[in-house]
Amino acid sequence: MRFLGAVLFFISTMASAKPVVIGSKKFTESYVLAEIAKHSLGEAGISVEFRPGMGGTIIVWEALRSGQIDIYPEYTGTLAEEILKNADISPEMMQAELAKNRIGMSPELGFNNTWALAMRREAAQRLSIRTISDLRTHPELKYGLTHEFLDRRDGWPALVRRYGLRTGNVQGIDHGLGYEALRTGSIDIKDAYSTDAKIGENDLVTLEDDLHFFPQYKAVYLYRLSLPTNALAALQKVSGTLDEARMIRLNAEAERTKNYARAAALYFGDASDTAESFSHKLLRWTARHLELAGFSLLLSVLIGVPLGLIASRPGFLSQIILGLTSAIQTIPSLALLALLVPLPFFGISVRTAIAALFLYGLLPIVRNTATGLQDIAPSIRESATALGLTTGARLRRIYLPIASRTILAGIKTSAVINVGTATLAALIGAGGLGEPIISGLNLNDHVTILEGAIPAALLALLVQFFFDLLDRVLIPKGLRL
Amino acid sequence: MNALVELHGVSKRYGSAAALQPTDLNFARGQTTVLIGPSGCGKSTMLRLIIRLLEPDSGKIKIDGASVSSSNITEFRHRVGYVIQDGGLFPHLTARGNILLMARQLNKRIALDELCALTRFPAQALDRFPAELSGGQRQRVSLMRALALTPKLLLLDEPLGALDPLVRAALQKDLKEIFQRLQQTAILVTHDLAEAAFLGNEIVLMNEGRIVQKGTLGELRSQPTSSFVSEFITAQRSLALT
Ligand SMILES: Nc1ncnc2c1ncn2[C@@H]1O[C@H](COP(=O)(O)OP(=O)(O)OP(=O)(O)O)[C@@H](O)[C@H]1O
Numbered sequence: 243m244r245f246l247g248a249v250l251f252f253i254s255t256m257a258s259a260k261p262v263v264i265g266s267k268k269f270t271e272s273y274v275l276a277e278i279a280k281h282s283l284g285e286a287g288i289s290v291e292f293r294p295g296m297g298g299t300i301i302v303w304e305a306l307r308s309g310q311i312d313i314y315p316e317y318t319g320t321l322a323e324e325i326l327k328n329a330d331i332s333p334e335m336m337q338a339e340l341a342k343n344r345i346g347m348s349p350e351l352g353f354n355n356t357w358a359l360a361m362r363r364e365a366a367q368r369l370s371i372r373t374i375s376d377l378r379t380h381p382e383l384k385y386g387l388t389h390e391f392l393d394r395r396d397g398w399p400a401l402v403r404r405y406g407l408r409t410g411n412v413q414g415i416d417h418g419l420g421y422e423a424l425r426t427g428s429i430d431i432k433d434a435y436s437t438d439a440k441i442g443e444n445d446l447v448t449l450e451d452d453l454h455f456f457p458q459y460k461a462v463y464l465y466r467l468s469l470p471t472n473a474l475a476a477l478q479k480v481s482g483t484l485d486e487a488r489m490i491r492l493n494a495e496a497e498r499t500k501n502y503a504r505a506a507a508l509y510f511g512d513a514s515d516t517a518e519s520f521s522h523k524l525l526r527w528t529a530r531h532l533e534l535a536g537f538s539l540l541l542s543v544l545i546g547v548p549l550g551l552i553a554s555r556p557g558f559l560s561q562i563i564l565g566l567t568s569a570i571q572t573i574p575s576l577a578l579l580a581l582l583v584p585l586p587f588f589g590i591s592v593r594t595a596i597a598a599l600f601l602y603g604l605l606p607i608v609r610n611t612a613t614g615l616q617d618i619a620p621s622i623r624e625s626a627t628a629l630g631l632t633t634g635a636r637l638r639r640i641y642l643p644i645a646s647r648t649i650l651a652g653i654k655t656s657a658v659i660n661v662g663t664a665t666l667a668a669l670i671g672a673g674g675l676g677e678p679i680i681s682g683l684n685l686n687d688h689v690t691i692l693e694g695a696i697p698a699a700l701l702a703l704l705v706q707f708f709f710d711l712l713d714r715v716l717i718p719k720g721l722r723l
Numbered sequence: 724m725n726a727l728v729e730l731h732g733v734s735k736r737y738g739s740a741a742a743l744q745p746t747d748l749n750f751a752r753g754q755t756t757v758l759i760g761p762s763g764c765g766k767s768t769m770l771r772l773i774i775r776l777l778e779p780d781s782g783k784i785k786i787d788g789a790s791v792s793s794s795n796i797t798e799f800r801h802r803v804g805y806v807i808q809d810g811g812l813f814p815h816l817t818a819r820g821n822i823l824l825m826a827r828q829l830n831k832r833i834a835l836d837e838l839c840a841l842t843r844f845p846a847q848a849l850d851r852f853p854a855e856l857s858g859g860q861r862q863r864v865s866l867m868r869a870l871a872l873t874p875k876l877l878l879l880d881e882p883l884g885a886l887d888p889l890v891r892a893a894l895q896k897d898l899k900e901i902f903q904r905l906q907q908t909a910i911l912v913t914h915d916l917a918e919a920a921f922l923g924n925e926i927v928l929m930n931e932g933r934i935v936q937k938g939t940l941g942e943l944r945s946q947p948t949s950s951f952v953s954e955f956i957t958a959q960r961s962l963a964l965t
Pocket residue numbers: 737741742761762763764765766767768769
């Protein structure tokens with residue numbers, strides 16, 4: 243029991259140390275802006291905890307509002323439309339609304355990352371299209387638009403109405419694939435962000451929004467008003483220093499080098515390689531990965547074995563326990579994380595990842611413990627009772643050792659599942675080998691994905707091997723004959 | 724008072740089927756009583772009731788004139804040895820581990836070499852696991868485990884049931900010697916009338932959950948109380964002749 247207490251204490255302190263926590267959304271520019279904030283605070287000697295790539299607007303906003311993070315980069319348009327749900331709100335009103343949530347907004351960073359329509363420079367020149375209004379005379383053009391842009395109330399349908407476009411040829415296409423389609427000519431026009439690095443890379447032009455249809459998406463930092471003044475000063479140094487061209491360069495650098503920290507370093511005029519060496523990163527990921535999988539497994543064992551013990555006796559309780567643990571197993575891991583994040587104690591944290599992995603690890607251990615105990619021959623049980631062993635002694639000296647092979651097999655299954663599933667912890671910023679996998683997926687960079695995927699697979703093999711060794715130590719020799 | 728174990732109106736049923744009808748029976752001190760009868764007649768049930776693996780539905784069981792209650796059941800079990808057909812040995816413990824398990828729990832010292840000599844078990848095999856012993860050796864270990872705490876009562880449920888005839892004969896002889904040497908009160912269940920006659924001071928013949936007759940083999944043979952008794956004895960004798 244003391245041991246369990248210590249474990250819980252450790253887990254709770256792990257998540258409650260008090261550096262300034264910087265989060266970001268899950269796309270390149272947000273990563274880069276978060277890195278810039280981190281760098282800026284770091285230069286001011288403020289200790290920073292970094293949680294990049296936490297998810298979409300609502301997740302990151304909720305994390306800020308509930309105090310799980312202190313700073314993240316946001317856009318005024320998103321703030322008005324998605325968070326405050328008031329498209330026409332003035333900047334002063336915006337500040338006031340935010341203050342109600344004890345949140346502040348930095349002065350604008352400089353650039354406006356709004357929607358834009360992009361086409362090949364060569365095609366635009368050939369058809370002499372410069373503005374969106376010019377599209378009216380070219381109904382033959384093929385549009386490939388992201389689903390998000392197509393579906394938004396303030397997106398494509400509103401744009402068509404405002405400009406009076408006649409368009410027959412519109413299809414939904416993934417953002418990344420859309421650039422490829424533009425390049426090969428299977429579409430002529432796609433939606434883009436005005437600071438998208440791909441615009442420079444693919445020699446595209448953005449069409450002027452001559453009727454001022456698109457809202458302003460000025461980049462800002464949102465921060466908790468409780469932020470220490472020295473941290474706030476360091477953060478505000480960034481304001482007004484980033485125009486579109488510069489942001490496009492930083493985004494391009496991030497996508498070229500697959501390294502957000504390096505793009506941030508470019509902003510600070512430090513192009514030298516400040517990035518962590520690969521071996522150091524790998525060590526950090528692996529250590530965190532083992533920490534996640536190890537703690538959750540420990541909890542699964544500490545709770546799962548007693549539950550299995552109860553479940554080994556026929557009855558209502560047994561059915562409830564086995565039913566519940568099986569039900570947990572059928573929840574997709576992403577959904578389980580999503581369910582835990584809104585709960586008070588959990589949120590975007592290592593705790594949540596450990597809790598989810600712990601829940602996943604339960605079933606194999608509970609089920610195997612129950613089966614192992616049920617499979618003990620009645621003659622053994624009778625003999626143990628007739629000898630006059632107490633209930634506890636029967637369990638410790640006879641039943642658990644005899645069931646040890648089955649129980650260990652359950653623990654092994656849990657461990658391997660945990661090592662695999664722990665990669666998902668990176669989705670809620672808990673780190674581990676999932677970190678390179680997630681950012682690799684975001685950058686569409688296979689090498690980065692493999693940097694996480696290969697060590698994760700090797701780790702699973704190692705765990706398997708380790709437990710095979712453990713079998714020899716822990717399963718009594720008399721049972722291995 | 725000469726009876727160590729007294730059954731007063733003890734009965735046990737499983738659902739609607741009676742495994743043991745209300746039964747009165749005394750087991751004499753220092754004697755070997757043999758329970759015999761067709762399969763399913765309630766012999767094992769009676770042993771399980773005595774060592775309280777089962778609770779009786781009615782009646783009282785007295786040991787040394789006193790009832791066993793849940794508060795003294797463990798101490799009671801320490802003074803009773805229980806040997807079953809396949810030995811019921813714990814597979815993860817060596818022969819030594821099995822024999823000493825309870826003594827170690829109770830911090831008692833035991834003269835293992837004397838037990839080995841008594842049961843004719845080779846001492847060098849003490850560190851083998853049950854899976855590494857022959858059937859006869861396993862029963863000797865099981866017997867040592869039952870005798871380890873010098874029980875006042877020994878219960879044996881077909882201890883020789885699974886052994887080949889030669890090993891069985893040797894063990895019968897050894898058992899008889901042990902019982903005599905230790906002045907052991909023992910209750911033994913068997914299917915074999917010859918074994919019952921050889922080992923038992925008294926034979927209790929049962930059928931369908933009740934006692935049909937008790938006495939020596941000679942009494943059962945010369946004064947059978949029912950046709951079932953003579954049929955049972957005849958069936959056993961013709962079996963022995965073929
Ligand atoms: N756990 C149980 N549940 C239901 N019925 C049982 C149970 N144990 C025993 N019985 C029944 O009780 C009756 C007596 O069983 P018991 O084991 O005492 O017979 P036995 O005389 O020892 O037979 P055998 O010589 O085959 O061992 C049998 O009809 C048996 O089917």
